[in-house]
Amino acid sequence: MFYDFLKYITFTFLIKPFIYLVFGVNVSGADNLPKINKGASIIVANHNSHFDTLILMCLFSGSQILKIHPVAAADYFCNTAIKKFIFTKLLGIIPLSRKVKKATEEELFKDINEPLRKGQTIIIYPEGTRGTDNTLSKFKSGVAHIARMNPDIPVVPCYINGPDRILPKGSFLWVPFIADVYISEPVYYDNTSTKDFTARIQSAVEKLKDEHKRREEL
Amino acid sequence: MEQFVFTHNVKIALVILYSFIFLLLAIVKIAQWTTKKDLDNIWIRIKSFLLICVFFTAAFCFNKIVAFLFLMLISYLCLKEFLSLIPTRKTDRKVLLWAYWSIPVSYYIVYIHWATLFYLFIPLYMFILISVRMVMSSNTEGFLKNLAVIQYGLMTTVYALGYLGMTAIIPMQYNPKGGAIGLLFYILILTVSNDFIQMFCGKALGKHKIIPKVSPNKTWEGFIGGVIGTTILSVVMAYFLTPFTLLQSIFAGAVLAVFGFFGDVTMSAIKRDMGVKDTSSLIPGHGGILDRLDSLLFTAPLFFHYFAYINTIVFTRG
Numbered sequence: 054m055f056y057d058f059l060k061y062i063t064f065t066f067l068i069k070p071f072i073y074l075v076f077g078v079n080v081s082g083a084d085n086l087p088k089i090n091k092g093a094s095i096i097v098a099n100h101n102s103h104f105d106t107l108i109l110m111c112l113f114s115g116s117q118i119l120k121i122h123p124v125a126a127a128d129y130f131c132n133t134a135i136k137k138f139i140f141t142k143l144l145g146i147i148p149l150s151r152k153v154k155k156a157t158e159e160e161l162f163k164d165i166n167e168p169l170r171k172g173q174t175i176i177i178y179p180e181g182t183r184g185t186d187n188t189l190s191k192f193k194s195g196v197a198h199i200a201r202m203n204p205d206i207p208v209v210p211c212y213i214n215g216p217d218r219i220l221p222k223g224s225f226l227w228v229p230f231i232a233d234v235y236i237s238e239p240v241y242y243d244n245t246s247t248k249d250f251t252a253r254i255q256s257a258v259e260k261l262k263d264e265h266k267r268r269e270e271l
Numbered sequence: 272m273e274q275f276v277f278t279h280n281v282k283i284a285l286v287i288l289y290s291f292i293f294l295l296l297a298i299v300k301i302a303q304w305t306t307k308k309d310l311d312n313i314w315i316r317i318k319s320f321l322l323i324c325v326f327f328t329a330a331f332c333f334n335k336i337v338a339f340l341f342l343m344l345i346s347y348l349c350l351k352e353f354l355s356l357i358p359t360r361k362t363d364r365k366v367l368l369w370a371y372w373s374i375p376v377s378y379y380i381v382y383i384h385w386a387t388l389f390y391l392f393i394p395l396y397m398f399i400l401i402s403v404r405m406v407m408s409s410n411t412e413g414f415l416k417n418l419a420v421i422q423y424g425l426m427t428t429v430y431a432l433g434y435l436g437m438t439a440i441i442p443m444q445y446n447p448k449g450g451a452i453g454l455l456f457y458i459l460i461l462t463v464s465n466d467f468i469q470m471f472c473g474k475a476l477g478k479h480k481i482i483p484k485v486s487p488n489k490t491w492e493g494f495i496g497g498v499i500g501t502t503i504l505s506v507v508m509a510y511f512l513t514p515f516t517l518l519q520s521i522f523a524g525a526v527l528a529v530f531g532f533f534g535d536v537t538m539s540a541i542k543r544d545m546g547v548k549d550t551s552s553l554i555p556g557h558g559g560i561l562d563r564l565d566s567l568l569f570t571a572p573l574f575f576h577y578f579a580y581i582n583t584i585v586f587t588r589g
Contacts, residue, residue: 077348077349077355077551077553079551079552080552096436117364176562186361226364226365227369228364228367228371229351229371230355231351231355231551232352268546268547
């Protein structure tokens, strides 16, 4: 409860004013944004910058923010006590170990399935890591496995343009730019194969990317 | 803390402005009820305009520092929109940060009334500094193009808009009727109403397109209507808010109308070149802040120098 309050305060008075005033966000397809309070959803997006997560989270108003949890690599975000506090408590990330261990499927996905079944929303980047030069690398199949285990939860593909200019991988300097976020209609797991489903969400994100390109070449 | 002087005439002008906006809002609401037409778009536009007016008035009511921070914020938002619009090189990230830092420096120079340095800071010193920083990143591919684009961004969003600050520090003695606020009010309202009259005349009478390749909505009828309407408004406002004679106010109105138009279509041409419709979605119903201030980019510096030509203004620091 206390940490929820802290997360709410951090976002409302610190992160949101910062993101909207210093950077700025143009949203396209805002109607497709999932209604966080009505149930769980899985938000997938391309990943180029740490700011991707903050920009996506800032799209949601008020207390919705408390129900959003980005999935992030434990070895990167939780390697020191301070980082662990900031990222798990203030931003509410779900730390995920990148080391493969032998376990049953249910055990492997426990940390993600539990919040999803409690009605929480997760943000996940199927590329697995940040890309460079705004390229879209091949999606990994993790999201499809999560969707298969939770077939009634919508998967919302998003494309983010801009954060790669604000803070690209490997840089520490923040340069102000306006980010564009494109949100596509939700897709559901359709009992085909995880491979097909992964390809489906990848093509949805690529379609959004083309939409952005078309707008640039108008 | 130094504050701006709101003369009696300026206060009345503000009351008239706000009454006019509320009247417009009322008319739109009534029209929406009676004709059942969808006028939400116009409603949002007027509401956004009202909000902009409130922000402006509030910033200048407070004190000089708040007003200058507000102008800096506007320049910052404009420069950010401009730089987001254009493709930039990865190696230029530090150059862009230097460009952003020129905003506080430029406005500080205006704040301490150092007019001559302001005239030179962006066109000369930033011109040199941006080149120096860009050479240091040692990427020659697209060098000149990127250099020119960044300099253009600075000239429009920091230098040209900086003239709002310059207008705000014009000493009271040169304009006893309205003071600096009266001049700011005069130029802002004339520029905005010029856009409005041009759009209105263009929609009502427009047939002959001026530059269809750049801006298909701009017509000769709208343009001429804008010039006439703005000149009339200029004469009326100049009588209460400025020291201009009749002839001077006619000239000022015509110049603002013509160059307001050119500022507008120049930004349209840039947007068309970059393949976007609006610079951002910051102001509901209007697009980006740069879309709204595009006419001001040319009118603000021109008006200031016209006023300085008529009055031979002497600033404390020269």
